[in-house]
Amino acid sequence: MEVHLPKLVILTLIPIFLPLSSSSKTYTSLTQGSSLSSPHDVLVSSPMGIFTAGFYAVGDNAYCFSIWFTHAREANGNQTVVWMANRDQPVSGKHTKLSLLHSGSLILRDAGQLTVWTSGTASAAEVVVLKLHDNGDLVLRNEKNTSRVIWRSFDSPTHTLLPEQALTAKAELVSSRSLTNQSSGFYKLYFDNDNVLRLMYSGFEMTSVFWPVPWKNSWEAGRSTYNSSKTAVLDLYGRFSSTDDFKFNTSDLGVGPRRRMKLDVDGIVRVYSLNARRNTWEVTWQLPMQPCNIHGICGANSLCNYSPASGRRCSCLPRYKPKDSSDWSQGCVPDFDQTPCKNNASDDVFSRINHAEFYGYDIGFFQNQTLEQCKNRCLSYCECKGFQYKFDPDRGFYNCYPKTLLFNGYQSSGFEYWIYLRLPPASDETKLVQLQLQCTNPVVEIQRPYTRKNKHGWLRSLAWCVGALGALELVCVLLFLYKTRASGKKLREQGYFQVATGFTRFTYAELKKASRNFSEEIGRGGSGVVYKGVLSDNRVAAIKRLNEANQGEAEFLAEVSLIGRLNHANLIERWGYCAEGKHRLLVYEYLGNGCLTENLRSKKLDWRKKFEIAVGVAKGLAYLHEECLEWVLHCDVKPHNILLDENYQPKVADFGLSKQLKRSEVENLNVSTIRGTRGYMAPEWVYNLPITAKVDVYSYGIVVLEMVTGKIPNFDSDQNGGILERDEGGSSSVSNWIDQIVELGEYDVAGLENLIKVALQCAQENRNARPTMAQVVDMLLAH
Structure with a gap:
């Protein structure tokens, strides 16, 4: 039998070689005798996965075991870290483990040899488990008696205090050294011996307290020394209180956003709240202090x-x-x-x-x-x-x-x-x-010697042999990559597009799984069907599967790029897209109250909600028409394309039929096919007149009249003459028949008259008689 020796050697050595490279693993708990390996193993919080614990990179091959928000990131793109175990003694990325020993102690060993951090617990008689909770607290507790807490990260904060995490006499917040250096810095928030919460600068050669202002007595600064508990906490509502009588409320007081209180590198304490819509942190309170009044800031x-x-x-x-x-x-x-x-x-x-x-x-x-x-x-x-x-x-x-x-x-x-x-x-x-001020920081190499035992010398020879064979395989891989460079180039272009638009590019398989094989339909229209789905990060999404057409990928991506540049509170928020083969899908936020059509049929909307919907839709269309670098005509404004969030605030949706154009092209727009839905279409479409933003104004007027009267437009006529029959008196006679046509229950008579007058103006057959959407907003809000 002919034997190919190189192949045989490779196949023989693979089982020996594979254990040397570990793959990343995700855990929800850590039991005795198990460990997390750097740099990829992580522990996620339960049940919602809000926080992640793992090895956070603080330099080149330098890691700190940390806790961070799973999805929310800082402005520079880094994870939002809230706790660190070994901030002043980073570890290597190779062979480093955080282990829960059988003795019940947590221990972090650098490269498997040097112990750099330990929880200092020993509970050999107990069965313990390590879990990360959704409040950000990493807890080591008795597995059978869950009320018995052995150790928790909340008791030893670093630079951040999370809601309901107490700052006590035995704990303190210490700032980072700089924006890029996570080691302990110069500023400390702590309880002093007189029971007062203070800020201190502790530098290379000197130490000084600078808050409360040191030239005032405690009572002059509004503090009380008559307490013994030394406790300060930020609650879930955004209220901070300390036993020395120092209190404050965040600007967004109330239940809602996720918050964190941090002692920043500049010595100022700030509270950050997460804007869930933008996934960005915003300052909602900070210590009222001039930057130059902070001690040590300039040395x-x-x-x-x-x-x-x-x-x-x-x-x-x-x-x-x-x-x-x-x-x-x-x-x-x-x-x-x-x-x-x-x-x-x-x-x-x-x-x-x-x-x-x-x-x-x-x-x-x-x-x-x-x-x-x-x-x-x-x-x-x-x-x-x-x-x-x-x-x-x-x-x-x-x-x-x-x-x-x-x-x-x-x-x-x-x-x-x-x-x-x-x-x-x-x-x-x-x-x-x-x-x-300079913000650069030199890279400091950690001088930490590692001694290795010289055992099993034959393994070194084997490793050299495997390395040589690996080099041969590398050559083969490079040849393969060379031949498939066109495919790689395409993937890179997709990556650039994702960065430029801020959208996520989903695969068809991902969206098929998220929608459970497109099983739950929540709406359909002329451009496609919408399904409800749950993305991998647990966000509930509306997934629109566009009808298959001859539209190429480049044309589709151009439209997606346009959508990525639109950002308004009254426009539906898009999260991503899929352009794979013949499949074209759009992913956007799911709004639980559905479309305006459903709410009009169920008669859930009172006068105030309907008025706010009219104003919100007008603002969204005004943004499309007049505030974008490129003008966007929606061309299909109707109740079905107006969605309502949990507060019944409207969001204009479905730009599948939208038309984008440059401002110089507005008067010479040539649209080859009729767009929109019968009953809401402006007369320009029928009479082949120039198409301008006034077609959306007309459709808006019809939608408002439908909201007020409860009557659906006539879909059978070639031209919609309006839902209401106008008499010779025009809009001035609105009050004569308003009680006969309106289905609103209690309402503001003057406000309703104004709304109907605006709607009738928008629904004029003569496009020049219609106002712009910006004028509509002004007329509605002027009342």
Whole structure:
């Protein structure tokens, strides 16, 4: 028998080689003796999967075991991290595991050797399980007695406090070092020994409390020291309360958005709320503090300047230079010899800096001093770096504050203070070195040696053999990729399109599964059938399966691209699409109250809801007609294409028949086929007149009249003359017959008359007599 040795060797070695590469796994719980491997294994919260725990990348081959929101992301695209176990000691991405030992202790080992973090628990007599809950709390508890909590992440927060997570005397929030460095930073929110919640700067060389303002007593700052529990919590409604009487409410107070309270890298505490519609975080409360009042923000020997236009800037004092221009927290260092009392200190000079103040580090406080007396006092101390010279308006004289350290400097035109900087007599230069804040961070390599035991040397030889065979296979793969480059190019183009539009490109199989083989139909129209489905991320969606036509993929993607540029509260929100072979599908948000047609038949809508629907639809159409870079004509405005959300707010849907055009083409638009639904179509379609945005205005008028009267347009006539028969009096006679035609129950007579007049104007046969949709909005809201 002929044997092909290379193939035989490959087939023989595959079972040995495969265990060396692990695939990612998703868990809902971790039991004793099991583990999560970096960097891909994750633990998801139950039952809704709001949070994920796993290895979060903080650098090149550097990971921290963390908890983050599964879907919500930061503005820079990174996951929204809420907790870290080893933020100051990242681990390698290879052979690192978080293990739940049989002893009941959680342990994180770097590369399987060095222990970098442990829960410090040992419950060998108990059966324990680790679970992540939908409130973001990672809990180790007794599996049989679930009320017995052994360890939980809520007890050791990092920089974030989640709703109902208590900040206590044994816990504190510590900011990150920078936007890109997740290690512990300089700012801390904690309960002090006097039971007051405080913010502290703790830098390389100094520490200082800056909130509440340190020059006030606790009661002057509205705080109480008479408590012993030391507890602060943000509840589910957006209310924060602390046992020292500090309280606040977020701007979006109430049940609804997901929130998180974070001590940011700039030393400011903020509460972020998730805008579910945009999937973005928005600040709904922040500590009311000027950026330059935060201690340590510019380091020693520097001044902080702030303006709304240019933001915060750090400036070195005269004859000082930045210690590290990429990290202003390190401040500035003298560009001269600063040996205390070297030579004759009396020769030192003073450079005056106007409108500036340095807080703290005073040698003493000397009242009623002349400028010369204050200079001599500073010269008498070798450690004096300068002095603050302030006028006391209550007593009518100046006070002197010699400084041992120039820290927490702030310069503003609103200050009437002066700083006199002590300098050796080498230069009379008083120009400040001013640089804008830098946000770059150098990459620091973690120096951590790993020792490996030299066992099973024959495995190394085997690995070399497998590597050689792998190289051969790699060549084959490259040849295959070369031959299929056209297909790869197409996939890349699809990726670029997804980034440009913000849409997700679904496969047909994904949507077929989400809709359970298109089993639950929720609507149909001339362009296709709509089905209800549940996407892989548990979002309920409406999946529209367009009728098969001769439309090419490029033409379909062009229309999808247009839709991606439309964003209005009264337009249906599109989430994705599918263009696969002959299949064309659109995925958009599911609205539980269905279309306007169904609600009109069920008579659920009172006068107020109908009026708000009329206004909302008008705003959506006005946006399409006048606020887009390209004009969009809907061409099929009817109750079936107006959907209602849970609050009965309208959203215009179904742009399958829409027409996009440039503004220069509006007067010369040529539409080859009639578009729309009989009964709602403007006369221009029948008489072959130029098609403009006024066709949508006409359809809108018919829809409003149908809402008011409950009468459906005549679908059989070639031209719809309007739902109402107008008498010779025109719109002014509306009040004469309004009670006979209206089906609204209780209503505002004047408001209803105005709505009917606007609708009749929109439904004029003469297109030039119809208002624009923007004018319709103004007329409705002017009432």
